[in-house]
Amino acid sequence: MTTTTALTTxxxxxxxxxxxxxxxxxxxxxxxxxxxxxTFPAGRFTAIMGPSxxxxxxxxxxAAGLDTLTSGTARIGDTDxxxxxxxxxxxxxxxxxxxxxxxxxxVPTLTVAENITLxxxxxxGRGDPEWIDALIDVVGLRDRLHHRPAELSGGxxxxxxxxxxxxxxxxxxxxxxxxxxxxxxxxxxxxxxLGRAVRETARTVVMVTHDPVAAAHADEVVFLADGRxxxxxxxxxxxxxxxxxxxxxxxx
Amino acid sequence: MFGSATRGTDAVxxxxxxxxxxxxxxxxxxxxxxxxxxxxxxxxxxxxxxxNIQGAGQLVGANGEPVGGQGPPTLAGxxxxxxxxxxxxxxxxxxxxxxxxxxxxRGAAEKGDLRIGDTTTLRTPDPVRVTIVGLATFAGEDGMxxxxxxxxxxxxxxxxxxxxxxxxxxxQVRAGPGVSQQELVDRLTPVLPRGVEAITGQESAEExxxxxxxxxxxxxxxxxxxxSGVALxxxxxxxxxxxxxxxxxxxxxxxxxxALGASRRQVTVTTLVEATAVAVTxxxxxxxxxxxxxxxxxxxxxxxxxxxxEGTWWSRPCPWRCPWPSGSWSAWAPPCCPxxxxx
Numbered sequence: 001m002t003t004t005t006a007l008t009t010x011x012x013x014x015x016x017x018x019x020x021x022x023x024x025x026x027x028x029x030x031x032x033x034x035x036x037x038x039t040f041p042a043g044r045f046t047a048i049m050g051p052s053x054x055x056x057x058x059x060x061x062x063a064a065g066l067d068t069l070t071s072g073t074a075r076i077g078d079t080d081x082x083x084x085x086x087x088x089x090x091x092x093x094x095x096x097x098x099x100x101x102x103x104x105x106x107v108p109t110l111t112v113a114e115n116i117t118l119x120x121x122x123x124x125g126r127g128d129p130e131w132i133d134a135l136i137d138v139v140g141l142r143d144r145l146h147h148r149p150a151e152l153s154g155g156x157x158x159x160x161x162x163x164x165x166x167x168x169x170x171x172x173x174x175x176x177x178x179x180x181x182x183x184x185x186x187x188x189x190x191x192x193x194l195g196r197a198v199r200e201t202a203r204t205v206v207m208v209t210h211d212p213v214a215a216a217h218a219d220e221v222v223f224l225a226d227g228r229x230x231x232x233x234x235x236x237x238x239x240x241x242x243x244x245x246x247x248x249x250x251x252x
Numbered sequence: 253m254f255g256s257a258t259r260g261t262d263a264v265x266x267x268x269x270x271x272x273x274x275x276x277x278x279x280x281x282x283x284x285x286x287x288x289x290x291x292x293x294x295x296x297x298x299x300x301x302x303x304n305i306q307g308a309g310q311l312v313g314a315n316g317e318p319v320g321g322q323g324p325p326t327l328a329g330x331x332x333x334x335x336x337x338x339x340x341x342x343x344x345x346x347x348x349x350x351x352x353x354x355x356x357x358r359g360a361a362e363k364g365d366l367r368i369g370d371t372t373t374l375r376t377p378d379p380v381r382v383t384i385v386g387l388a389t390f391a392g393e394d395g396m397x398x399x400x401x402x403x404x405x406x407x408x409x410x411x412x413x414x415x416x417x418x419x420x421x422x423x424q425v426r427a428g429p430g431v432s433q434q435e436l437v438d439r440l441t442p443v444l445p446r447g448v449e450a451i452t453g454q455e456s457a458e459e460x461x462x463x464x465x466x467x468x469x470x471x472x473x474x475x476x477x478x479x480s481g482v483a484l485x486x487x488x489x490x491x492x493x494x495x496x497x498x499x500x501x502x503x504x505x506x507x508x509x510x511a512l513g514a515s516r517r518q519v520t521v522t523t524l525v526e527a528t529a530v531a532v533t534x535x536x537x538x539x540x541x542x543x544x545x546x547x548x549x550x551x552x553x554x555x556x557x558x559x560x561x562e563g564t565w566w567s568r569p570c571p572w573r574c575p576w577p578s579g580s581w582s583a584w585a586p587p588c589c590p591x592x593x594x595x
Contacts, residue, residue: 066511086516094513105508122514164512 013042013172013204014063018072021058021227032058033069034227040172045198045205047215049241050224051248056208057176059224063206064097064174065089077171094123098165100175100194104157106149106164113145116163123168132167139163139193155186162193166203173197175207179214191217212241223248260336261453262427263436265292265301268449283419284448286410292423295439297431300334303420307413309380309402311356312373313364320360324398328376328413330420331355331403337424340401344368345386348405355386355403359395374402376412393554425450499523 021033032055040046040063048056061067063074065081074081076096084092098119106115116136120127136142139159149157158178165173175194179187195217197203207218215221216238223231225248233244267282284303292301309328311319320326331348332338340357345368348354354374356366366372366384374380388403390396410417427436433452440450506519 090510090513090515093511099511101508107505107508119512122509122512122518168513 011042012039012075012077013044014040014074014076014206016059016063016069016072016074019059019062019069019074020071021055021062021067022070031227033062033072035072036224036227036229038222038229040204040206042171042204043198043202044220045195045218046207047218047221047236048206048208048224049210049212049215049221049245050230051245052210053226054224055227056224058227060174060176060206060208064099064172065092066099094119095168096171098168098170098173100158100161100165100173100178102177102180104149104154104161104181106157106160108149111146111148112141112152112160115149115160116167118164119168127167128169131169135163135166138196153186154182155189158182158186158190159193162190162197166197166201170203172204172206175205177209178207179209179211184213187211187214212238212245215241260334260338260426261424261456262431262433263425263440263450263452264422264456265425265440265444265448265450266422268447281421282447283414283421284423286406286418286420288445288448289420289423291443292425292440295443297428297436297439298425299428300337300426302332302334302337302424303330303406304332304422304424305330305406305409305413305419306421307376307409309413310375310377311360311364311366311400311402312375314366314370314372315364317364318375319364319366320398320400324400326400326402328374328402328404328409330406330409330413332424334424334426336426339396340388340390340403341392343387343389345384348385348403348408351405351408352381352383353385353405354382354408355388356384357395357399357401358387358389359393359398360400360402361387362394363400374412378412380408380412495527 015038017037019033019036020031023030023032034055036055036059038059048059050056058067062069063076065074065076065084069082076092079092079096081089081092107118110118113136114121117127117132120132136145139162141156141159141163144152144156149160152160158181162178165175173194178190178194182190191214194205194207198205198219205218207214209215216236218236219234221233221236221241222229223233223244231244233240265284265288267284270281286303286305289301289303292298306327306329308326310326313319318326331340331354333347335341340355342355343358345355361367361384364372368384368387371381371383374382382402382404388401390401395401404412410419414420425436425440427433431439433454437450437452444450502523506523509519509522510516
């Protein structure tokens with residue numbers, strides 16, 4: 001595992017090339033990804049946007065190694081995910097990627113502190129206590145460490161999930177609609193956390209969202225439609241993203 | 253139970269040839285002469301020798317209905333005066349001394365609402381007027397299960413229960429002090445006429461046990477085994493199905509753990525540990541419940557008139573073994589089978 005925190009934006013943290021993903025077969029085959037090539041640079045906060053069914057979640061799952069591509073390649077850093085067996089894929093998920101889900105997906109029987117260190121416990125290591133400690137302050141949950149997830153608000157639970165995603169200092173954190181279940185204020189907090197993590201600690205975040213306001217927190221937005229990459233936008237604002245999204249709704 | 257009731261009998265003299273029919277281990281034997289008891293009684297080492305006359309005799313209860321109905325055997329015989337040789341013990345009253353006097357087992361008396369001093373009819377099958385003078389117990393119980401027994405004087409037994417007077421089913425012999433059963437048989441054999449043999453009391457008890465086991469208990473045991481096999485099968489499938497559903501419901505949680513870096517092995521081991529814990533707990537609970545039911549049955553059967561023999565439920569292997577394979581196999585199988593997709 002490389003623990004580089006290089007600030008170079010040229011090195012790709014994750015990359016997919018000619019990604020094709022087909023679900024099902026025969027007449028009912030669905031082409032969720034149709035030849036997508038995209039690079040998520042290290043140290044950047046990238047948002048994936050697109051209408052429902054455009055393949056943005058599929059792209060994220062394949063890029064993160066949760067799902068496999070029908071054809072094409074997916075890489076995390078220099079590692080080609082297609083060539084990994086189950087054990088190596090497990091180690092990769094353990095050491096090099098983190099996840100934030102829409103439904104928080106905390107383990108209800110564990111406390112906040114246990115949830116945050118769960119990936120480290122599964123890996124059998126202690127991790128970096130100072131890093132974990134700092135992380136707890138960043139997400140502002142020090143006084144909630146011994147609570148169970150059910151005793152927290154949605155925003156607090158998602159902040160726990162963010163802390164869990166960063167606990168192992170992964171190369172890339174993938175967030176799938178992290179604000180989808182939150183009100184706008186809690187959503188802003190979570191997005192702010194993701195943004196600070198990228199800018200202050202040189203992490204890489206890839207976030208799937210359909211919310212232009214959320215996308216505006218990213219350094220860059222990539223737009224997907226019908227399984228293809230159709231546009232990119234640097235330094236997005238909510239208005240520009242919204243305008244671009246409206247263009248998808250025009251019947252072609 | 254039979255062992256303890258016939259413990260005092262050291263040797264049995266009987267006809268050597270048995271007319272057996274398939275499926276019957278003891279068969280029907282020729283009677284022996286009653287006066288052979290006198291001959292046998294003179295042999296050195298014999299403490300007592302008494303004829304054992306057996307036949308059928310159905311008591312009629314106080315309400316005019318036959319005791320025992322069409323069910324269990326209704327036996328009649330001579331009341332053997334030597335207490336060591338008589339499987340029945342006199343509990344109340346006295347032994348029959350003159351014609352028409354009988355002893356009945358206490359269970360039969362209670363069923364027929366008969367008391368000492370009552371006069372009733374004994375169907376041998378010819379009706380005989382009898383007066384009850386005593387009540388008997390069998391191996392400490394009120395009777396040998398639901399079998400009714402009527403003990404008469406030797407003369408009455410010969411008269412009513414056998415085809416011809418002077419015949420007995422067998423002669424029960426008790427050894428004197430220091431004479432073993434085998435020695436007794438060895439001493440008896442030379443004085444016996446052709447076609448008559450002596451066997452030890454132990455062999456006789458074993459034959460009785462074998463007859464009862466092979467005929468009634470054999471069927472019963474097979475039935476119970478089949479029944480428990482069916483129960484085991486049903487339980488196994490239910491547990492397997494339930495656990496498969498539980499595992500399926502966990503798919504999401506397991507997928508999360510996999511996404512967070514848990515290996516396939518970790519998820520499987522977690523599930524198996526849980527399955528084992530549940531299986532052990534459930535088996536212990538099931539065993540405790542089974543012990544409770546067994547204890548209840550043990551109390552229930554004597555209450556219904558079927559006293560249990562020596563030995564209790566915990567001496568039987570089956571209740572201990574059954575829950576384990578059922579629980580452990582069915583709980584272990586599902587986590588081993590379904591695929592764990594990485595996501």
